[in-house]
Amino acid sequence: xxxxxxxxxxxxxxxxxxLSLECTVEGTSNxxxxxxxxxxxxGLQLLFYSVGIGQxxxxxxxxxxxxxxxxxxxxxxxxxxxxxxxxxxxxxxGTGFSGNTIYFGEGSWLTVV
Amino acid sequence: xxxxxxxxxxxxxxxxxxxxxxxxxxTSESDYYLFWYKQPPSRQMILVIRQEAxxxxxxxxxxxSVNFQKAAKSxxxxxxxxxxxxxxxxxxxxxxxxxxVFGQGTRLTINP
Numbered sequence: 067x068x069x070x071x072x073x074x075x076x077x078x079x080x081x082x083x084x085l086s087l088e089c090t091v092e093g094t095s096n097x098x099x100x101x102x103x104x105x106x107x108x109g110l111q112l113l114f115y116s117v118g119i120g121q122x123x124x125x126x127x128x129x130x131x132x133x134x135x136x137x138x139x140x141x142x143x144x145x146x147x148x149x150x151x152x153x154x155x156x157x158x159x160g161t162g163f164s165g166n167t168i169y170f171g172e173g174s175w176l177t178v179v
Numbered sequence: 180x181x182x183x184x185x186x187x188x189x190x191x192x193x194x195x196x197x198x199x200x201x202x203x204x205x206t207s208e209s210d211y212y213l214f215w216y217k218q219p220p221s222r223q224m225i226l227v228i229r230q231e232a233x234x235x236x237x238x239x240x241x242x243x244s245v246n247f248q249k250a251a252k253s254x255x256x257x258x259x260x261x262x263x264x265x266x267x268x269x270x271x272x273x274x275x276x277x278x279x280v281f282g283q284g285t286r287l288t289i290n291p
Contacts, residue, residue, distance in 0.1 A: 110270070173223070
């Protein structure tokens with residue numbers, strides 16, 4: 067069966083420090099991968115979308131970047147965090163077919179102080 | 180741009196009663212599916228039910244069912260026989276171009 071893991075679960079970082087959140091998917095190949103952010107009490111906003119290794123689409127202008135160095139690995143990064151980067155980050159995967167469900171990881175809480 | 184509107188920020192229902200959560204959306208795409216996700220306090224996103232936009236028949240999953248009106252771009256969720264474990268945030272999300280677009284959510288409280 068397919069599983070998705072992301073880490074770390076919780077992170078407190080000072081303003082201006084770098085960020086790296088990692089996500090891996092097991093049990094499937096060539097998945098679509100997604101990074102979403104959820105601000106407090108709000109819905110999820112799509113940040114990045116990837117259909118393959120090295121193929122990243124950015125959905126909103128921001129201070130963050132994403133990379134996909136391997137088929138089932140998706141990394142969210144920042145060189146210098148801003149206070150506004152605080153939030154709950156969710157990695158997700160799907161098979162790439164419109165009818166298939168997108169499955170989410172456990173999420174990572176980021177607090178920038 | 181794709182938009183999703185969930186007009187009920189909060190809803191409450193008595194245990195064992197029925198509640199309906201509303202959702203409207205806007206998309207120019209013709210090929211898409213629609214999903215309802217549940218987010219309990221653990222923050223895990225859990226699929227509740229999905230609907231194929233090209234099917235007129237409404238999807239049903241145990242106590243959960245949808246009322247899908249494609250022309251009106253409406254996709255409501257009905258929860259029958261509400262249980263305490265149903266308490267959560269509920270998000271409506273169509274997926275044009277295989278990218279889920281989320282509404283702001285409805286917080287559902289179950290009163291014992």
